[in-house]
Amino acid sequence: MEKSDHVRAADTSLRILQLIAFSDVPLGVTQIAAQVGTAKGAVHKHLRTLGDHGMVAQDPVTSLYSLGPKIWLMAQKAPPGRTLAELALPLMRVTRDELGLAVVLSVPTARSAYVLATLSSNQPIEIGVRPGGELSLHSSAQGKVFLAFGDPSLPESLAPPLERFTPKTQTDVGSVRAELEQIRRQGYATAPEESLLGINALAAPIFDSRGQIAGAIGLIGSVQHLGSQPSDTQLDGLLRLTAAISRRLDEGSGGVSKPSPAP
Amino acid sequence: MEKSDHVRAADTSLRILQLIAFSDVPLGVTQIAAQVGTAKGAVHKHLRTLGDHGMVAQDPVTSLYSLGPKIWLMAQKAPPGRTLAELALPLMRVTRDELGLAVVLSVPTARSAYVLATLSSNQPIEIGVRPGGELSLHSSAQGKVFLAFGDPSLPESLAPPLERFTPKTQTDVGSVRAELEQIRRQGYATAPEESLLGINALAAPIFDSRGQIAGAIGLIGSVQHLGSQPSDTQLDGLLRLTAAISRRLDEGSGGVSKPSPAP
DNA sequence: AACGACGTTCCCGACTAGGGAACACGGAGG
DNA sequence: CCTCCGTGTTCCCTAGTCGGGAACGTCGTT
Known part of the structure; x- marks a missing residue:
């Protein structure tokens, strides 16, 4: 029990978020799925959830994901x-x-x-x-x-x-x-x-x-x-x-x- | 199908994060649990996960939670x-x-x-x-x-x-x-x-x-x-x-x- | 036209997340 | 000093959900 009590789904969502945040270019579902080691379908669901909260945003034309506006807003309060x-x-x-x-x-x-x-x-x-x-x-x-x-x-x-x-x-x-x-x-x-x-x-x-x-x-x-x-x-x-x-x-x-x- | 395909656990984690972010004072587990409508135990697990990622930080003396350093770091890249x-x-x-x-x-x-x-x-x-x-x-x-x-x-x-x-x-x-x-x-x-x-x-x-x-x-x-x-x-x-x-x-x-x- | 790569949708089973109750602790008040 | 709340934390079990895998639609490329 090296890492005892996690919320697995939240953990993967946060890993995805971090990946997007520290990437210099917008990322696609496939790259993200490869890096976090999760199925594409699951990653897509996570991205949807993150998007609903404004944490990430999907470019409507390239359909790539990058950080959303709420991140900046939160930092104002940090x-x-x-x-x-x-x-x-x-x-x-x-x-x-x-x-x-x-x-x-x-x-x-x-x-x-x-x-x-x-x-x-x-x-x-x-x-x-x-x-x-x-x-x-x-x-x-x-x-x-x-x-x-x-x-x-x-x-x-x-x-x-x-x-x-x-x-x-x-x-x-x-x-x-x-x-x-x-x-x-x-x-x-x-x-x-x-x-x-x-x-x-x-x-x-x-x-x-x-x-x-x-x-x-x-x-x-x-x-x-x-x-x-x-x-x-x-x-x-x-x-x-x-x-x-x-x-x-x-x-x-x-x-x-x-x-x-x-x- | 009002909100079709979610990741429930990630959603609650993000709701918790938002609550902490937009609160002016550090919050305790009980308040958070009440506001998001989830059991205390579950909220605690989520906070642990968020903390492992540096998204929130727990004051070691008051044991209240506030935003962590990673938020600011992410905003630099947003x-x-x-x-x-x-x-x-x-x-x-x-x-x-x-x-x-x-x-x-x-x-x-x-x-x-x-x-x-x-x-x-x-x-x-x-x-x-x-x-x-x-x-x-x-x-x-x-x-x-x-x-x-x-x-x-x-x-x-x-x-x-x-x-x-x-x-x-x-x-x-x-x-x-x-x-x-x-x-x-x-x-x-x-x-x-x-x-x-x-x-x-x-x-x-x-x-x-x-x-x-x-x-x-x-x-x-x-x-x-x-x-x-x-x-x-x-x-x-x-x-x-x-x-x-x-x-x-x-x-x-x-x-x-x-x-x-x-x- | 055929192909490949991508994002998205679908389905089912394993397993995890959440409810609830119990625990440890600390401060307030008798 | 003991009691009593209130807190944050841990534990357990089960319903429900998350993730794997495969199929689909749609681009741009060959």
């Missing part, structure tokens, strides 16, 4: 990423140009660091992650930042077995928890070769106006450019970036504490 | 509304202030005019529609604009019975089709009391750089402020607004060939 990514991206670009490393913005999830936006390094060999990807909590720098500065219940949910990605991945819950204390003290986390051999990451938290963690910035690079002991330049660039984003988040949100209205 | 609404809204605001009527932006769908954004009138009695609402093709001014200027297959899909909303609703397919010719000539459509008694609407199309219809602007008001023969001021304000939006759409999109459709 504050988590909206303001954050829009604020952060221009600042991230500056830091990328200064340091020459890939810069990644992610938000915390119950089981991962969810990648909202990435800027590739300007090095000849590109290193990066795709938006929409998920970084594990225990083996990525951004994940460990969320464990250290995020909700206290998050580290508690860490339970063996921790997946091993490389020989250097920390798979012992105890040692991961021990590292969190150090991360809190120094204000940043690293994960040398813990997700992928040859690759290191350096990450620091972003806080909102209430002092809650809102996301994290990660710098990604090969061990050649980003050592397990980050250089002062890199560390300074990262911390100035996260501080700047946190500051802008505060300004935007009225400043003081934010009471939630009664129903 | 050009239909994004550019259109962002371009149109500031211009719409000007026209609203000039005319004092509610201004509505919608995009065409296979069966309706889908409302992307609205600006309420500044009159003491507010008249308007909610974003996400759908206006019928045959009884709304914006719907008739889509029938007249949109894809030629759209009017063909008009089949009896046409739903009757008021005594003045056109329920005869033939007479609706006949009206389209006139709408094409004059470049705008009205729908006096066809959707709701006492309310009139005046709508005109927005075209993209390829000359295809991209949306429509509708002015909504009571029959007192918006007669079945619109005043020159109102007509001029509307047509200047749609022309301005169409022009900006062209500029943004390379703006090469611009075949101007029949005025």
Whole structure:
């Protein structure tokens, strides 16, 4: 029971939706059916359902499917990423140009660091992650930042077995928890070769106006450019970036504490 | 056969998602179950599935659900509304202030005019529609604009019975089709009391750089402020607004060939 | 004209989704 | 401190639905 209690039909509908969303061109029923591994007929029914809800739209002439208007409408009501990514991206670009490393913005999830936006390094060999990807909590720098500065219940949910990605991945819950204390003290986390051999990451938290963690910035690079002991330049660039984003988040949100209205 | 071929489970999942998306505060399982009319247990399974896909997120402390990060990510890849609404809204605001009527932006769908954004009138009695609402093709001014200027297959899909909303609703397919010719000539459509008694609407199309219809602007008001023969001021304000939006759409999109459709 | 590829429709059986009730938990109130 | 709601979560069984597969209609191509 790796994935215990699902709603199978809803799952396939969402997989279809994701496929359409992340495709650059409109898709046909046959391609979709092949990619999600379901019969054409079933996929067609799902597309009909998604269309009834305005999540996808079918071009009346080519009969190909693409995203519908409701997606955009929903995003208007989704504050988590909206303001954050829009604020952060221009600042991230500056830091990328200064340091020459890939810069990644992610938000915390119950089981991962969810990648909202990435800027590739300007090095000849590109290193990066795709938006929409998920970084594990225990083996990525951004994940460990969320464990250290995020909700206290998050580290508690860490339970063996921790997946091993490389020989250097920390798979012992105890040692991961021990590292969190150090991360809190120094204000940043690293994960040398813990997700992928040859690759290191350096990450620091972003806080909102209430002092809650809102996301994290990660710098990604090969061990050649980003050592397990980050250089002062890199560390300074990262911390100035996260501080700047946190500051802008505060300004935007009225400043003081934010009471939630009664129903 | 009112709604022929559904995927029931996917449908409830999407209803749940919509409920969460359009709610201003995070929702609990019980409220959601009550609103969608499904057992709590089932709703919980759906929420789990939606969460696995990043569409919703559960607050670890309050255990309430709100929209997840993937929604925002998808909207980045959903050009239909994004550019259109962002371009149109500031211009719409000007026209609203000039005319004092509610201004509505919608995009065409296979069966309706889908409302992307609205600006309420500044009159003491507010008249308007909610974003996400759908206006019928045959009884709304914006719907008739889509029938007249949109894809030629759209009017063909008009089949009896046409739903009757008021005594003045056109329920005869033939007479609706006949009206389209006139709408094409004059470049705008009205729908006096066809959707709701006492309310009139005046709508005109927005075209993209390829000359295809991209949306429509509708002015909504009571029959007192918006007669079945619109005043020159109102007509001029509307047509200047749609022309301005169409022009900006062209500029943004390379703006090469611009075949101007029949005025 | 024959072909192939596509989206769509149809049908039937396996299995899943949903109702309902029970469970774990936490805060409010006695 | 105990009780009592209220919550979110888990469990179980069965009616109903989802998915596979094949057939259909319709394009554009050969």
